[in-house]
Amino acid sequence: MEFLNAIVAISNYVLIPAIAYGSQLALGALGVTLIYGILRFSNFAHGDTMAFGTMITILVTWWMQSIGISLGPLPTALLALPFGILGCMALLLFTDRVVYRFYREQKAKPVILVIVSMGVMFIMNGLVRFIIGPNDQRFADGERFIISARDFKAMTGLSEGLAIRTTTVITLVTAVIVVAALFWFLNRTRTGKSMRAYSDNEDLALLSGINPERVVMYTWLIVAALATVAGTLYGLDKSYKPFVYFQLLLPIFASAIVGGLGSPVGAIAGGFVIAFSEVTITYAWKKVLKYLLPENLEPNGLVQLLSTDYKFAVSFVILLIVLLFRPTGLFRGKSV
């Protein structure tokens, strides 16, 4: 019984949150990695792209809530998500047309594009704050729990509860669908194949008649969809605050680099590696150890390796370790 309680506690506080957070990071890192693979620069505006797409989703959600459209037990935001994706796509195509295309034609160095993306980041950040303000916004509705901790205790008779939140399950299901669709697109469709060819070897791809502008356009469309989905899931699961999305940049980049920049499989793996280490290292293990150890060995402190505020340090240290010992990432990304 003690052992079962320990397992339930670990699942409740470590495994389930880490899986949800990992899926959100993975979706974000996929966007970063795709831009890196096709457009060949690190996009600093990615966090704010996520914030923008989520903002549109939130605005449409509020409008739907006000006229009484809802999905019953599921959050209304799922209905609003396609509108958010469309809005984000429009914005990204517009920025590409007005900003990035010029530098592509100039064949500017990647680092110049990174600085350009810093400017885009300022503008998007300003836009989001201008439209929705810098404060916390709540837009989640519907059932909060599939199984609440109390129900679980009543069902199993264990003293430790296991809560499964609706948003966690939605995150996981959506992430699986999106990733499956993305891989189907990249591996099975003509456009997807041309994207991969372009990413592998630009010159060869151009020689074989692939239209680079088309590839770039599809990349931005996919990135917009990924960013909006990632942002909305994160917002549903936690809360929406523009500044937090900006800060997500660090774990997202860490995931993409740990997995290997330019490698989609790597981005997903990296997302989960970062999420699991963050949650495990900042979790106070006292509760679990209390179940596992005999009474006289019970720890006095919280047995927390690092306080929660150091979660950035965790992604950073993992990033450093991977970079020092395997500079191209776990899945052999590319290096420019």
Next chain:
Amino acid sequence: MNEMVKNTGLFVLVAALILLTGFTQSWNSAVLILNMGLISAIMAIGVNLQWGFAGLFNVGVMGFVALGGLATVLVAMPPTTEAWAAGGFGIVAALLLGGLTVVAAVMAMKRLAPGRVRNLAVIAILVIGFIVYRAVLDPSVAAVEKVNPAGTGYLGGLGLPVLMAWPIGGVLAAGAAWLIGKTALGLRSDYLAIATLGIAEIILAVLKNEDWLARGVKNVNGIPRPVPNEIDLQNDPGFVESALGLGIDPVTASTLYVKLGYSVLFLIVLLIVLWMAQMALKSPWGRMMRAIRDNEVAAEAMGKDVTRRHLQVFVLGSAVCGIAGAMLTTLDGALIPGTYQPLRFTFLIWVMVIVGGSGNNFGAVLGGMLIWFLWVQVEPMGLFLMQIVTAGMADDSGLKEHLIGSAAHMRLLTMGVILLLVLRFSPRGLIPER
């Protein structure tokens, strides 16, 4: 000659803008803009050293600035003797143990033959070291933080004159930069960017959470000042008399006097840093740095140690940012970790360098002053613009309220637009590199 006239004209323009603020708004805000502009100019010189001279992409400026701020507290605040008695030496011992652990792990990594034995040894050293470190640190920290938590609750500083904090802030930032550079500089440019972004967040997390160090989010207030207090000036009959003689209200005169005192100090530091940066740029060292920046492979083939030179300039640039950070905290008179935001302290400095002209120290100074002026003044301008836009709307309309309320966020938008416009139409900046 023509170029000289243009550059002088640009500086005169910035001076005119600040003077205009003085005439139309208030002299206090004009001098405040000048002070912050001087500090920003120093930060911009630091980033220019790294980016303009050597092409290093550092987006962790905020971290080095915050370290400079920490130095001000550690140097200038009076020591909390009870806290030292309670657990200060325990904390020092713990930090030494932690440092020893890392050194031991690195030594083991270097000395032992590669293989499973080495990996296990390194992991064992780190795990045991961490446990010992926490065992020593935690009780001491608890003891220190228990000492008068509302007033001090931290170790305090050394009680030295605050001006000494400026060079020490530079040294602290240089030390951190050395550690980061040692690990991240051999890697690709993008990785350095992410690494510096991360280190800045970590430094800030330490400042916010380690209450024993600088009170965390409870802030340290009342840092000693290098200039007289306004209140003392107002009580000084001689000062009041001369102010009245000049026809200025003594209260305004005292605030202006203090701010101008800061301006003089900052200007001296700026001139020294600028002179040093110019000398470095013109020296063989500066030419070598630019050669490395323009073609690393060729420079390496000529026998230049690229990684070492990069490390050198990275440390120097970060030190300059640290000095500026210490000056900033001195000006504020308080260390408030919550105010350090990457957009304001990292990316805005980058806008300054790019707009001013990367690779040119005078460009960095101009960019620092000009962009800081805009950063401050865009807000009232945006408000004014919004009032014009919304003039026709009904007073109770929600849209009008929202637009006027959001005018403050116009500054981010404006900075982004300025950066993109400069990059597109004048990529070498206002004062291009020669």
